[in-house]
Amino acid sequence: MIALLVIDMQNAFFETPELAAQQERVVGECNRLLEGFKAAGHKALLVGTEHERDKSTWTLSMLDDDQGFIFRGSEQAQLVPGLITEDLPQLNKTRDSGFVGTNLLARLRNWDAGEVVLAGVSTHNCIAQTAADAFAHNIRVTYAKDAMASEAHQDAADMLRILSATYRQPIQSSDEILGRLSEANQQADSLH
Numbered sequence: 605m606i607a608l609l610v611i612d613m614q615n616a617f618f619e620t621p622e623l624a625a626q627q628e629r630v631v632g633e634c635n636r637l638l639e640g641f642k643a644a645g646h647k648a649l650l651v652g653t654e655h656e657r658d659k660s661t662w663t664l665s666m667l668d669d670d671q672g673f674i675f676r677g678s679e680q681a682q683l684v685p686g687l688i689t690e691d692l693p694q695l696n697k698t699r700d701s702g703f704v705g706t707n708l709l710a711r712l713r714n715w716d717a718g719e720v721v722l723a724g725v726s727t728h729n730c731i732a733q734t735a736a737d738a739f740a741h742n743i744r745v746t747y748a749k750d751a752m753a754s755e756a757h758q759d760a761a762d763m764l765r766i767l768s769a770t771y772r773q774p775i776q777s778s779d780e781i782l783g784r785l786s787e788a789n790q791q792a793d794s795l796h
Contacts, residue, residue: 605646605647605715605716605717605718605719606641606646606717606718606719606720606721606746606784606785607641607646607647607648607649607712607715607717607719607720607721608637608638608641608646608647608648608649608720608721608723608748609648609649609651609702609720609721609722609723609724609734610634610637610638610648610649610650610651610687610723610724610751611651611652611702611722611723611724611725611730611731611734612651612652612653612724612725612726612730613630613631613634613650613652613683613684613687613724613725614652614653614674614680614681614682614683614684615679615680615681615682615683615684616653616673616674616680616681617725617726618684618725619680620755622754622755622756622757623725623726623753623754623755626753627684627753628686629750629753630723630724630725630751630752630753631684631685631686631687633723633748633750633751633778634687634688634723634724634751635686635687635688636751636778636782637721637723637748637751637778637781637782638688638692639688640778640781640782640785641721641785644782644785644786646785647715647717648692649692649693649694649695649708649711650683650687650689650692650693650694650695651694651695651697651702651708651724651734652681652683652694652695652696652697653673653674653681653696653697653698653730654674654675654676654681654696654697654698655672655673655674655675655676655698656675656676657672657675657676659672661698662698663698663699676696693711695707695708695711699733700729700730700732700733700734701730701733701734701736701737702730702734702737703734703737703738703741704733704737709741712743717743718743718744719743719744719745719746720738720743720744720745720746721745721746721747721748721781722734722735722745722746722747722748722752723748723751723752724751724752724753725752725753725754726753726754726755726756726760727747727752727753727754727760727763727764728754728756728759728760728762728763729754731747731752732763732764732767735747735767735771735773736767736771739771739773744773745767745771745773746773746774746775746776746781747764747768747773747774747775747776748776748777748778748781749764749775749776749777750777750778751778
């Protein structure tokens with residue numbers, strides 16, 4: 605089973621001009637993948653960030669700056685308009701990695717997911733940290749290059765180059781990923 609993780613597709617992250625300019629493309633590609641995974645019988649999970657106003661969930665940099673971000677229930681925490689959300693499970697995190705302080709690993713194990721496809725924002729940050737932790741848990745990762753964005757283009761390129769080479773995590777287009785789902789289903793059908 606391959607699971608799709610759509611990470612941090614929330615209003616707060618698209619407030620930066622660099623990501624705002626990419627929002628329509630990323631939403632469209634995430635939706636293509638979400639529809640493809642559903643049609644192929646694979647699971648998808650919307651992973652988002654939410655913090656409490658009382659500072660109990662804040663990161664060190666937030667505490668150092670005394671500046672909170674993406675408070676639970678706020679407009680910033682809402683998923684971006686146009687993203688497919690219907691009937692999709694959601695997971696809230698308070699750190700860059702989707703694995704830290706969450707039940708993501710248990711969910712993936714319950715789904716028998718040995719691989720995750722990562723999409724969303726930001727490539728150099730939350731996607732990269734989630735990918736590194738997936739590797740640590742022996743879960744394969746594929747990056748959905750068409751369905752990802754970053755406000756730091758060079759950092760994103762560097763992180764993908766390093767993670768892809770070091771952890772053998774391929775970077776594929778949406779077409780390549782959806783093609784693999786189709787092939788996997790055909791192989792499974794031929795075995796039955």
